[in-house]
Amino acid sequence: MQKTMSNLKNRHIKSKSVVSRIKNEALIDRRRKQIVQGAVKVFSEKGFHKATVREIAEASGITLGTMYNYVRTKEDILFICYEYMTTILSEGLKEAICGLEDPREELRAILRRNMDIIYAHQDVVMFLYQESGAYDQEAIRSVLSQEMKYIELFEEVLRRCFQGKKINEFRLRLAADILSYMPVILVLRRWSLNRRFESMEEVKEGILDFLEKEIELIVEDHQYERPVKNEEH
Amino acid sequence: MQKTMSNLKNRHIKSKSVVSRIKNEALIDRRRKQIVQGAVKVFSEKGFHKATVREIAEASGITLGTMYNYVRTKEDILFICYEYMTTILSEGLKEAICGLEDPREELRAILRRNMDIIYAHQDVVMFLYQESGAYDQEAIRSVLSQEMKYIELFEEVLRRCFQGKKINEFRLRLAADILSYMPVILVLRRWSLNRRFESMEEVKEGILDFLEKEIELIVEDHQYERPVKNEEH
Amino acid sequence: MQKTMSNLKNRHIKSKSVVSRIKNEALIDRRRKQIVQGAVKVFSEKGFHKATVREIAEASGITLGTMYNYVRTKEDILFICYEYMTTILSEGLKEAICGLEDPREELRAILRRNMDIIYAHQDVVMFLYQESGAYDQEAIRSVLSQEMKYIELFEEVLRRCFQGKKINEFRLRLAADILSYMPVILVLRRWSLNRRFESMEEVKEGILDFLEKEIELIVEDHQYERPVKNEEH
Amino acid sequence: MQKTMSNLKNRHIKSKSVVSRIKNEALIDRRRKQIVQGAVKVFSEKGFHKATVREIAEASGITLGTMYNYVRTKEDILFICYEYMTTILSEGLKEAICGLEDPREELRAILRRNMDIIYAHQDVVMFLYQESGAYDQEAIRSVLSQEMKYIELFEEVLRRCFQGKKINEFRLRLAADILSYMPVILVLRRWSLNRRFESMEEVKEGILDFLEKEIELIVEDHQYERPVKNEEH
DNA sequence: TATGAATGAGTCTTCATTCAT
DNA sequence: GATGAATGAAGACTCATTCAT
Numbered sequence: 001m002q003k004t005m006s007n008l009k010n011r012h013i014k015s016k017s018v019v020s021r022i023k024n025e026a027l028i029d030r031r032r033k034q035i036v037q038g039a040v041k042v043f044s045e046k047g048f049h050k051a052t053v054r055e056i057a058e059a060s061g062i063t064l065g066t067m068y069n070y071v072r073t074k075e076d077i078l079f080i081c082y083e084y085m086t087t088i089l090s091e092g093l094k095e096a097i098c099g100l101e102d103p104r105e106e107l108r109a110i111l112r113r114n115m116d117i118i119y120a121h122q123d124v125v126m127f128l129y130q131e132s133g134a135y136d137q138e139a140i141r142s143v144l145s146q147e148m149k150y151i152e153l154f155e156e157v158l159r160r161c162f163q164g165k166k167i168n169e170f171r172l173r174l175a176a177d178i179l180s181y182m183p184v185i186l187v188l189r190r191w192s193l194n195r196r197f198e199s200m201e202e203v204k205e206g207i208l209d210f211l212e213k214e215i216e217l218i219v220e221d222h223q224y225e226r227p228v229k230n231e232e233h
Numbered sequence: 234m235q236k237t238m239s240n241l242k243n244r245h246i247k248s249k250s251v252v253s254r255i256k257n258e259a260l261i262d263r264r265r266k267q268i269v270q271g272a273v274k275v276f277s278e279k280g281f282h283k284a285t286v287r288e289i290a291e292a293s294g295i296t297l298g299t300m301y302n303y304v305r306t307k308e309d310i311l312f313i314c315y316e317y318m319t320t321i322l323s324e325g326l327k328e329a330i331c332g333l334e335d336p337r338e339e340l341r342a343i344l345r346r347n348m349d350i351i352y353a354h355q356d357v358v359m360f361l362y363q364e365s366g367a368y369d370q371e372a373i374r375s376v377l378s379q380e381m382k383y384i385e386l387f388e389e390v391l392r393r394c395f396q397g398k399k400i401n402e403f404r405l406r407l408a409a410d411i412l413s414y415m416p417v418i419l420v421l422r423r424w425s426l427n428r429r430f431e432s433m434e435e436v437k438e439g440i441l442d443f444l445e446k447e448i449e450l451i452v453e454d455h456q457y458e459r460p461v462k463n464e465e466h
Numbered sequence: 467m468q469k470t471m472s473n474l475k476n477r478h479i480k481s482k483s484v485v486s487r488i489k490n491e492a493l494i495d496r497r498r499k500q501i502v503q504g505a506v507k508v509f510s511e512k513g514f515h516k517a518t519v520r521e522i523a524e525a526s527g528i529t530l531g532t533m534y535n536y537v538r539t540k541e542d543i544l545f546i547c548y549e550y551m552t553t554i555l556s557e558g559l560k561e562a563i564c565g566l567e568d569p570r571e572e573l574r575a576i577l578r579r580n581m582d583i584i585y586a587h588q589d590v591v592m593f594l595y596q597e598s599g600a601y602d603q604e605a606i607r608s609v610l611s612q613e614m615k616y617i618e619l620f621e622e623v624l625r626r627c628f629q630g631k632k633i634n635e636f637r638l639r640l641a642a643d644i645l646s647y648m649p650v651i652l653v654l655r656r657w658s659l660n661r662r663f664e665s666m667e668e669v670k671e672g673i674l675d676f677l678e679k680e681i682e683l684i685v686e687d688h689q690y691e692r693p694v695k696n697e698e699h
Numbered sequence: 700m701q702k703t704m705s706n707l708k709n710r711h712i713k714s715k716s717v718v719s720r721i722k723n724e725a726l727i728d729r730r731r732k733q734i735v736q737g738a739v740k741v742f743s744e745k746g747f748h749k750a751t752v753r754e755i756a757e758a759s760g761i762t763l764g765t766m767y768n769y770v771r772t773k774e775d776i777l778f779i780c781y782e783y784m785t786t787i788l789s790e791g792l793k794e795a796i797c798g799l800e801d802p803r804e805e806l807r808a809i810l811r812r813n814m815d816i817i818y819a820h821q822d823v824v825m826f827l828y829q830e831s832g833a834y835d836q837e838a839i840r841s842v843l844s845q846e847m848k849y850i851e852l853f854e855e856v857l858r859r860c861f862q863g864k865k866i867n868e869f870r871l872r873l874a875a876d877i878l879s880y881m882p883v884i885l886v887l888r889r890w891s892l893n894r895r896f897e898s899m900e901e902v903k904e905g906i907l908d909f910l911e912k913e914i915e916l917i918v919e920d921h922q923y924e925r926p927v928k929n930e931e932h
Numbered sequence: 933t934a935t936g937a938a939t940g941a942g943t944c945t946t947c948a949t950t951c952a953t
Numbered sequence: 954g955a956t957g958a959a960t961g962a963a964g965a966c967t968c969a970t971t972c973a974t
Contacts, residue, residue: 053968064970069934133359134280170435171439173429173430174443189380191377192377210450213447214447285943286944286945299960302959305945307944488954493954515748529955540947595828599829600746610890614894639895648881651876655846663869679916720936935974937974941967942966942967946963946965951958952957953955
């Protein structure tokens with residue numbers, strides 16, 4: 001697969017991993033799942049800073065002491081939530097395009113799935129965006145690295161879509177950013193969207209339409225043919 | 234001017250006002266400007282929660298005690314920053330379209346200016362988005378109310394653009410949301426955009442192009458004619 | 467008049483006087499009356515510590531700055547309230563016995579009047595008792611000195627009552643303490659008295675009866691003759 | 700036992716309980732005892748408002764953080780002191796009358812013991828009276844409820860004393876209030892009593908004599924026979 | 933491994949008092 | 954004399970983190 005220019009910049013980005021005092025890996029996994037569940041609940045309700053570690057522990061069904069056997073700091077808790085969301089997204093998107101042959105269908109599928117996942121997990125996405133300032137340097141690098149991979153996934157799908165066409169490279173890459181960013185409007189603007197529109201479903205559809213329209217800009221002659229709509233989500 | 238449906242929903246929204254113990258109104262104004270300056274500086278560097286009120290006071294050139302003569306709580310400080318940003322935006326946008334006759338030029342002007350302002354104040358926008366969870370109920374109502382007005386400004390400009398045309402009302406209103414939301418990508422994705430592109434200026438231009446493309450969706454026959462580019466910002 | 471033993475102990479007690487920055491004595495008087503009025507109101511509602519000087523100033527109809535032209539400290543405010551109450555009590559009691567010839571009537575009159583005044587000013591009495599810990603050394607001496615004078619007033623009346631009788635000196639002096647102390651029950655136990663009895667008026671009458679009964683202990687043969695009840699308060 | 704009218708009024712009074720974050724109940728008990736000891740010391744010296752929680756913690760031999768594992772607020776500290784005093788009083792009084800057969804001896808015993816306890820714990824009683832304004836609504840209800848029980852204990856003893864006699868119900872009930880209230884004079888007037896009398900012991904005896912005299916008023920014919928003094932406290 | 937008691941650094945906020953005008 | 958803005962010391966309370974059991 002063709003390397004993009006952007007890849008030249010994000011070398012040497014180490015992924016932060018949350019270390020634990022516990023040896024039993026299976027146990028770590030189980031406990032962390034508990035923790036994510038509890039943390040998402042509490043963070044969603046109160047935000048990162050107003051949530052206390054004790055509350056999170058309780059919501060997770062473990063004690064405070066046990067909590068600190070599986071994370072080193074409160075920030076770690078936020079980070080494993082982030083990793084959880086990242087996993088959901090990347091696996092969901094992979095699954096969405098799995099088996100599809102037509103790249104244009106791939107594109108439609110990934111856009112819709114992305115929007116659906118973000119909408120379904122809006123509370124998590126919300127506090128992850130809000131608390132992005134809480135990360136330390138190491139975590140920021142890791143987050144950024146994963147964000148880049150996520151965007152590049154869109155870039156690759158787009159690239160397959162326009163294979164053989166004469167494309168504007170810059171527009172393609174920017175489109176990848178926009179496609180991945182736009183669905184977040186459902187989260188960051190949810191209050192005003194709720195007030196301005198009858199249902200969020202129609203908003204989702206409308207945004208998908210806009211996104212597909214944008215894609216036309218990528219090919220130089222703007223003659224991108226959309227696939228026939230043959231499935232409803 | 235024709236009432237939009239959305240207007241039916243946002244009635245009874247009172248604006249929160251930050252009260253002060255000081256009587257001299259001119260002084261309040263002067264001090265609050267100081268406070269916003271100091272707060273923006275500190276909040277940008279450390280975020281709302283990690284910033285201490287004492288730091289903000291010092292960065293504002295006043296003492297802690299004096300600070301609390303002009304705001305009641307730390308949250309109030311965040312709120313007057315929000316009001317400051319709102320003022321900059323609304324005045325900037327008004328100024329941008331002032332004197333323009335062609336509604337299509339109005340649209341181009343307001344889109345560009347919006348992007349420029351957000352980019353210029355990216356630090357402020359950043360922490361305002363991040364700390365939106367810090368507001369209390371009253372402040373949330375007020376913030377939301379101002380956000381709605383801001384979006385409706387775009388709606389009005391769009392409406393003028395397509396006066397007489399056969400438009401899709403839903404798309405027009407959704408476009409208003411998208412147009413106002415999109416520039417925030419410069420802020421929320423600044424780290425990845427910085428890595429993926431040579432300059433943010435080209436990103437800004439690219440996004441403006443995308444936005445104008447989107448607008449085409451509003452008229453039923455998609456025959457929106459863009460104005461000739463005759464000015465560079 | 468015969469000096470009591472106790473007088474030997476309370477020599478050298480200077481009365482604390484609240485000094486003011488203002489020269490015009492008439493003005494001082496007027497302002498202090500305002501201050502007492504405001505302070506009694508605020509102290510009654512919130513107690514000494516929870517009341518702020520600013521609140522007291524406002525309730526007094528003066529500004530904070532003006533306040534500090536007439537008192538040096540917050541404690542001073544409490545003290546002038548104390549002096550105000552002392553004045554009311556001593557003047558009320560003097561007036562009550564003024565013109566009476568029979569010492570036994572004097573006694574009855576002073577007991578009743580004392581009870582009436584304390585009951586009428588129960589809010590003031592309440593916070594004066596509660597905040598007695600707020601005084602500094604100097605104020606404590608002054609308060610104690612006035613308290614002694616107040617008790618000695620009762621002692622003198624009692625002494626006149628039993629002139630010529632063979633009395634138990636100790637009991638007479640203790641009676642003076644009890645007579646002056648007992649009415650405070652209306653204040654310090656007001657909540658439980660309110661619940662336990664139909665009206666505070668009957669409580670007042672009951673206590674007066676008890677007090678008169680006690681007085682009998684003073685004469686050695688317990689043959690104190692109460693005056694005929696010929697007046698209702 | 701015959702229900703008194705007062706009982707009709709004090710229904711639905713819940714007792715406030717100070718909650719703790721600690722689970723080990725025995726530990727809570729031990730720590731709270733430490734806290735009461737430290738608090739009584741500090742409150743006695745400086746009063747509630749001038750005492751800092753840190754001082755109290757230090758005087759209790761625990762750290763500030765630990766303190767707040769056992770109480771929620773500074774007010775809670777005051778409240779557990781109150782409970783402590785209440786316990787001492789009620790247990791002391793019960794013990795005093797335990798095993799006595801003659802109700803008149805019971806009465807004498809309870810009066811003397813009450814006075815002794817209040818005198819012995821005058822510092823505690825002092826700040827409890829002074830800081831009664833510091834309680835919140837919930838605490839006030841609880842305090843009042845306990846105060847009522849305390850008074851009613853005296854009422855019951857009196858009632859046993861005069862069983863079979865023709866009594867004045869009102870006087871009996873008022874006597875209960877007076878008997879329980881009077882010993883507090885040792886605390887609230889301690890400075891002046893100290894100056895006016897040679898020893899507090901004689902004052903205590905004198906007051907007891909007065910109280911017994913008062914009791915005579917309860918029976919209609921005033922023919923209450925005091926028990927022979929056969930014990931010295 | 934699990935527990936939960938102990939810790940104390942860190943922060944917001946209040947408010948008595950001062951002083952320039 | 955009156956005003957009210959400025960000040961900063963002080964204190965209640967929180968909570969992430971540690972560690973002995």
